[in-house]
Structures are given as C-alpha cells and as structure tokens.
Amino acid sequence: MNNLLSKLLNKAVVNRSISSHPMCSVVNLTHLSFADDIVVFTDGSPASLNGILAVFQEFARMSRLRITMAKSTVFAAGRGKLVLEAAAGAAGLSVSALPIYLGLPLTTKTMIHNDYEPLLVKIQNRLLISESLWGKWVRQLCCEMSPFGTLGRAQQCTLKKREDEYGRDFSASATWELICTRRPTVPWSKLVWFAQGVPRYSFITWLAIRDRLSTGSRMRAWGQVQCCLLCGEPDETRDHLFFACPYTYTLWLQVIDSLLQPAPSP
Numbered sequence: 001m002n003n004l005l006s007k008l009l010n011k012a013v014v015n016r017s018i019s020s021h022p023m024c025s026v027v028n029l030t031h032l033s034f035a036d037d038i039v040v041f042t043d044g045s046p047a048s049l050n051g052i053l054a055v056f057q058e059f060a061r062m063s064r065l066r067i068t069m070a071k072s073t074v075f076a077a078g079r080g081k082l083v084l085e086a087a088a089g090a091a092g093l094s095v096s097a098l099p100i101y102l103g104l105p106l107t108t109k110t111m112i113h114n115d116y117e118p119l120l121v122k123i124q125n126r127l128l129i130s131e132s133l134w135g136k137w138v139r140q141l142c143c144e145m146s147p148f149g150t151l152g153r154a155q156q157c158t159l160k161k162r163e164d165e166y167g168r169d170f171s172a173s174a175t176w177e178l179i180c181t182r183r184p185t186v187p188w189s190k191l192v193w194f195a196q197g198v199p200r201y202s203f204i205t206w207l208a209i210r211d212r213l214s215t216g217s218r219m220r221a222w223g224q225v226q227c228c229l230l231c232g233e234p235d236e237t238r239d240h241l242f243f244a245c246p247y248t249y250t251l252w253l254q255v256i257d258s259l260l261q262p263a264p265s266p
C-alpha cells in the first residue's frame with residue numbers, strides 16, 4: 001500500500017499539484033517512508049499542502065485506508081512558515097517543531113555528540129540486559145568501553161582467539177568457541193538435529209520443543225491477538241496447535257491409520 005501512496009505522491013509532483021522542496025528537487029526526493037510513517041517534503045506553500053491532502057484522499061478512495069489527520073503533523077520552516085501553519089490548522093493538522101524520530105532528532109544542522117548520545121546510551125543499555133549471544137558478547141568484552149570506543153575494541157574482540165591471544169584474521173568458529181557457554185546435551189537432540197534433517201524443519205521442531213514458536217498465547221504478551229486459524233480456539237498454545245486442535249487431531253488419526261494399515265501385497 002505504501003507503494004501506491006509513493007506513486008501517487010510522485011505523480012502529484014510531476015503534475016505540479018505538489019511543488020518540491022528546494023533541497024529535494026535536484027534528486028527528485030518527494031517523500032521518505034519507514035514502516036507506517038511517511039514524511040512528505042514540499043516547498044511549504046498552502047497549494048502544496050492541498051496537493052498532499054488531495055493525494056491522501058485519492059489514496060483512501062483506492063485503498064480504503066484513511067490517513068488520520070489527527071495523527072499527522074506539519075513541520076514548517078522559513079519565510080512562509082506562518083502562512084503554512086495557518087493552512088495546516090484550517091485543515092485539522094497539528095503543527096510542531098522537528099521531532100525526535102527513532103531516538104534521533106531530525107535537525108537541519110550537523111548533529112553533535114549531545115544529539116545522538118541518548119540513542120547510544122539506549123542501545124548500550126538494551127545490549128547489556130539482552131540474553132542473546134550478541135548481548136553476551138557486548139557484555140563480556142565491550143561494556144566497559146564508552147560508546148565511541150566500542151568499534152575499535154569490537155574489531156579487536158572478534159580477532160580474539162584465546163585469552164590474551166589475538167589472530168590476524170577473523171574466524172567465526174573461533175569466536176563462537178570463545179564466547180559460547182556449553183550446556184549438557186539434551187536427550188532429544190538427535191530427534192531434531194541429524195545428518196539427513198532438513199534445516200528449516202529441524203529449526204521449527206526445535207522451536208516447538210522449546211515452546212518458542214510465535215503462537216497466539218505467546219504473542220498476547222506482545223500485544224498481538226491471534227486465535228487458532230484452523231479452528232478458532234482463542235488460546236492458541238503450542239500443545240493446542242500440535243495435538244488438541246480438531247484439525248491436527250484428524251491429521252494425526254490419518255497418519256496413524258496409514259502407519260497401521262497392512263502393507264499392500266505385491
């Protein structure tokens with residue numbers, strides 16, 4: 001759908017119902033989109049604002065997806081600022097200063113240390129509490145470094161072969177051996193990982209055994225509602241999906257039936 005909106009905006013610039021931002025016209029940049037956010041750049045005239053609103057209406061008509069004016073904001077700068085802000089207010093749009101987006105301030109000046117430090121601190125804190133391999137690596141080898149020293153140190157760490165011994169080339173297996181924590185082999189490991197196993201099936205089986213599949217019951221904790229797509233059961237747990245679901249149950253019966261059938265006579 002974003003693709004449709006992109007095409008409509010580009011077409012509106014070609015048709016001159018939206019005029020380009022002076023800094024964007026050379027590279028033909030009309031907008032940027034990330035996930036479900038979109039930033040449209042114009043010359044800041046009320047005519048261009050009307051052009052954008054017309055594109056949004058056209059998009060809603062074609063896709064049945066309406067862009068909420070209450071969640072849209074106009075960021076104006078320069079000579080026509082007041083006129084544009086008045087037009088935005090009349091159209092029901094809020095007006096604001098350039099925001100902080102994904103942790104970084106959108107600014108017209110070159111960013112300085114203070115601008116991106118909060119984001120670096122946030123990333124570092126996230127890595128420090130992460131239980132992932134990457135998080136452990138950062139905790140073990142980089143956490144004492146300042147955000148600006150991390151890169152040089154990180155490069156050195158990946159070259160680390162043993163304590164106080166550094167190689168000239170990076171080796172993924174040597175780094176893995178260095179930082180992984182060995183645990184006892186589980187009794188079911190050969191059920192999942194074996195020479196003829198298809199990796200994607202082995203991986204899904206492994207996730208199922210560890211109960212780490214993205215089932216409805218687990219996704220509820222992340223704010224996503226999903227019931228069983230096969231029978232409508234609201235509590236879609238791993239055990240439901242693989243055993244208790246009526247659909248799965250009939251599949252199991254068919255598998256057992258075919259296994260127990262007498263072998264066809266030659």
Ligand SMILES: [Zn+2]
Pocket residue numbers: 228229230231232233240241244245246247
């Ligand atoms: Zn079900």
